[in-house]
Amino acid sequence: MSAQAFLLRHPGVVRLGVVLxxxxxxxxxxxxxxxxxxxxxxxxVLASLGSVWQTPxxxxxxxxxxxxxxxxxxxxxxxxxxxxxxVGLQPFTRRSLMPIxxxxxxxxxxxxxxxxxxxxxxxxxSKIAFGVTHGTFPIIIxxxxxxxxxxxxxxxxxxxxxxxxxxxxxxxxxxxxxxxFFSGMRLGMTGVLLGVLLAELYVSTAGIGHFTxxxxxxxxxxxxxxLVAMLAxxxxxxxxxxxxAELRFSRWR
Amino acid sequence: MATRxxxxxxxxxRLVQVGFLIAVLVLWYxxxxxxxxNRLLLPNPVAxxxxxxxxxxxxxxxxxxxxxxxxxxxxxxxxxxxxxxVGFFVSRRHSTIRVxxxxxxxxxxxxxxxFLPLYVLFFGLGPASKIALGATISFFPxxxxxxxxxxxVDxxxxxxxxxxxxxxxxxxxxxxxxGALPVILSGLRMGFTIALxxxxxxxxxxxxxxxxxxxxxxxxxxxxxxxxxxxxxxxVIAALLNGLVSFLEARGxxxx
Numbered sequence: 001m002s003a004q005a006f007l008l009r010h011p012g013v014v015r016l017g018v019v020l021x022x023x024x025x026x027x028x029x030x031x032x033x034x035x036x037x038x039x040x041x042x043x044x045v046l047a048s049l050g051s052v053w054q055t056p057x058x059x060x061x062x063x064x065x066x067x068x069x070x071x072x073x074x075x076x077x078x079x080x081x082x083x084x085x086x087v088g089l090q091p092f093t094r095r096s097l098m099p100i101x102x103x104x105x106x107x108x109x110x111x112x113x114x115x116x117x118x119x120x121x122x123x124x125x126s127k128i129a130f131g132v133t134h135g136t137f138p139i140i141i142x143x144x145x146x147x148x149x150x151x152x153x154x155x156x157x158x159x160x161x162x163x164x165x166x167x168x169x170x171x172x173x174x175x176x177x178x179x180x181f182f183s184g185m186r187l188g189m190t191g192v193l194l195g196v197l198l199a200e201l202y203v204s205t206a207g208i209g210h211f212t213x214x215x216x217x218x219x220x221x222x223x224x225x226x227l228v229a230m231l232a233x234x235x236x237x238x239x240x241x242x243x244x245a246e247l248r249f250s251r252w253r
Numbered sequence: 254m255a256t257r258x259x260x261x262x263x264x265x266x267r268l269v270q271v272g273f274l275i276a277v278l279v280l281w282y283x284x285x286x287x288x289x290x291n292r293l294l295l296p297n298p299v300a301x302x303x304x305x306x307x308x309x310x311x312x313x314x315x316x317x318x319x320x321x322x323x324x325x326x327x328x329x330x331x332x333x334x335x336x337x338x339v340g341f342f343v344s345r346r347h348s349t350i351r352v353x354x355x356x357x358x359x360x361x362x363x364x365x366x367x368f369l370p371l372y373v374l375f376f377g378l379g380p381a382s383k384i385a386l387g388a389t390i391s392f393f394p395x396x397x398x399x400x401x402x403x404x405x406v407d408x409x410x411x412x413x414x415x416x417x418x419x420x421x422x423x424x425x426x427x428x429x430x431x432g433a434l435p436v437i438l439s440g441l442r443m444g445f446t447i448a449l450x451x452x453x454x455x456x457x458x459x460x461x462x463x464x465x466x467x468x469x470x471x472x473x474x475x476x477x478x479x480x481x482x483x484x485x486x487x488x489v490i491a492a493l494l495n496g497l498v499s500f501l502e503a504r505g506x507x508x509x
Contacts, residue, residue, distance in 0.1 A: 011351035018352065038375045096269035108491045110454040110465070111484045114472030118294060194364045201369055201458045212370040224370055235363045 040222040045229060052226040058211055062230060065200060065208040068124050069238065072131030073192045079132065080139025080188060081181070088144035089173075098144060105137040109195070113202055127199040127207065134195030135188040142184025146177040179250035182242075189242045193235050296478035304482035314486060320463045321452060324380050325494075328387030329448050333441060336392045340399025340437075350404050354397070361393035366451060373459050383460065387452040391444035398440020402433030438502045445498045449491060464490070 006013075023042050030041035040048075052058055087097045113130060120126035150173060158172050200209035208231055215224035278298060284290045285297040308314060343353045369386055376382035406429055414428045456465030464487045471480035 008348050011348065011355075014348075014352045015356050018356065092265065095263070096266040097273075100270055100273055106492075106495075107488055108450055108453060110450060110457055111468060111487045111491075113457055114469055114480065115484075118472065118477075190362065190364070194366060197364050197367045198454055198458070201366070216370045216374050219374070221371075221374055224374060228368060228371060231367050232363055235367070236359075239362050 036221070037219050038221060040225050042225075044222050045225040048222045048226045049229070052223050052230070055211070055223065057206070058227065061206060061208050061211055062234070064124060064206055065127075065196065065231070066234060068127045068131065068196050068200075068207065069192060069234075072128045072196055073135060073189060075128070075132045076135030076139060076188050076192055077185060080136045080184065081143055083136070084140040084143025084147070084184075087140065088147035094144060094148070101137065101140055101144075105141065109133060110198060113199060116199065117203055122203050122205055124207070127196045127204075130199040131192040131196035135192035138187035138191050139181075139184040142180045142187065143177065146180030146184075147173065149180070150176045179246075182246035182249050186239070186242045186246050189238055193238065197231075197235075294477075296481055300478040301481040301485070304479045305485055308479070308482050308486055314464070314467070314483075317462060317464045317467045318490070320380060321456065321465070324383045324387065324452050324463065325449055328384045328452060329391060329445055331384070331388040332391040332395055332444055332448060335388075336395030336440075336444065337399050337437065340396040341403055343396070344400045344403035350400060354400055357393055357397055357400075361397060365390045365393075366454060369455055369458060372455075378459055378461050380462075383452045383455045383463070386455050387448040390451045391448035393444075394447065395437075395440045395444040398436050398443070399433070402436035402440070403429060405436070406432035434508075435506050438505045442498050442502045446495055449494060453487065453491070 027041045027043060030036070030039045030044075083101075087093050087101065109130075116126045116130050120129050154172050154176070155168060158168050163171070197208075200207045201212065202209070204210040204213070208227065211227055212224060215221075215227060281295070281298050285295055343349045365386070368389075369382075372382040372386045372389075376385050410428050410432065411424065414424050419428070452463075453465040456463035457469055458465075460466045464483075468480060468483055468487065471477075471483055
């Protein structure tokens, strides 16, 4: 009874147990049931992380992918914020241009990936560009939504108290935009990760995609799983950083 | 007065939107004919239009379309069945929701497409890896929305139905499903959209057939006008499929 009560109060413990159980099933399946050409047990993947890291070029590839993600995210935030402000501050531009932005955002961007490669080459620029186009739109949409949700009475009262345009921007619009801007940044980070990783997997000479292809073609599942685990860890850390920032900055109200 | 202002404004907005599209087309045309942008980077829009007509007339898209649609249907059927069933059973108890909901949400927040190499290694280059990946990716929005849908059905409705003597089936059919369906349907629509995207994406990255694969083939053959035409074709197909799903979602909502 008390054990049950403990588990009910700590769902995290049960969650950890579920994850461990799944890993155990995977371990058993990979060790005894499935051809080791295609899958590797988690214990062996964990043990191989060191040797994956020592494979010549892998640390550089992870660094390069991280660099692409960081640059793409920075550009996406700047572009998304400036386009969002330019479109969202005036009701006329918002009503005219938002449908176009939503239309472009709704297109399956993956179909134009080959064009990005032809334009920007197979190096880092094409990954960054593809990450930027995936990450910018959610930020634009969030910024415009944030601007739209400001209560008109706040603007009117600020103006009646003699605030000029800059004061209104600085003291009314920006503070109210921050929560939706940060939730846009979180969605933007998801988009940037998706875009950069898609482009990396499509074609890559030195980034992470090069090594996933290499390990797949050599039927080396242990190293492949290890590399993908590192990549997943990078994605989780980046997501978590933006999510923490969102929690931190949306609390002021 | 106000309505006339609104009308004038919305007319202005339409004008800007149409003007934007025309400007893009004119700039594209001028860039290829006057400003000497390389044909290998940007084909002439007229040539693209002719190629598009040719693609449609020749019917060469049929085998690829069939492969992609088959993958999509199987992947979505798998995700829909497993997502709604798992979601329903998780949603039955408060404790299981608290255990599994954050777990699914955490996995959903990372780009699952990066596991594609594992899927290719395990399932091969053929349709199986696309189906498996598409099903995995679209499982998460479906399961999360099913948990949210069934989990948030008003408790008083359930208690009231029970006290009036509803059986398990009656409770499910007349209280739980109508209450949860709107949320589940929007999850299904989202799952469908990202299943389509991830299937075209994985065809682009590593495959033997399908719409995404065909675009890559044309890109590698530097057949730019035809590639642009094919991209336009795939975009239209995707838009049609998404429109169909939105329509079915609206119908389903009304049925509930």
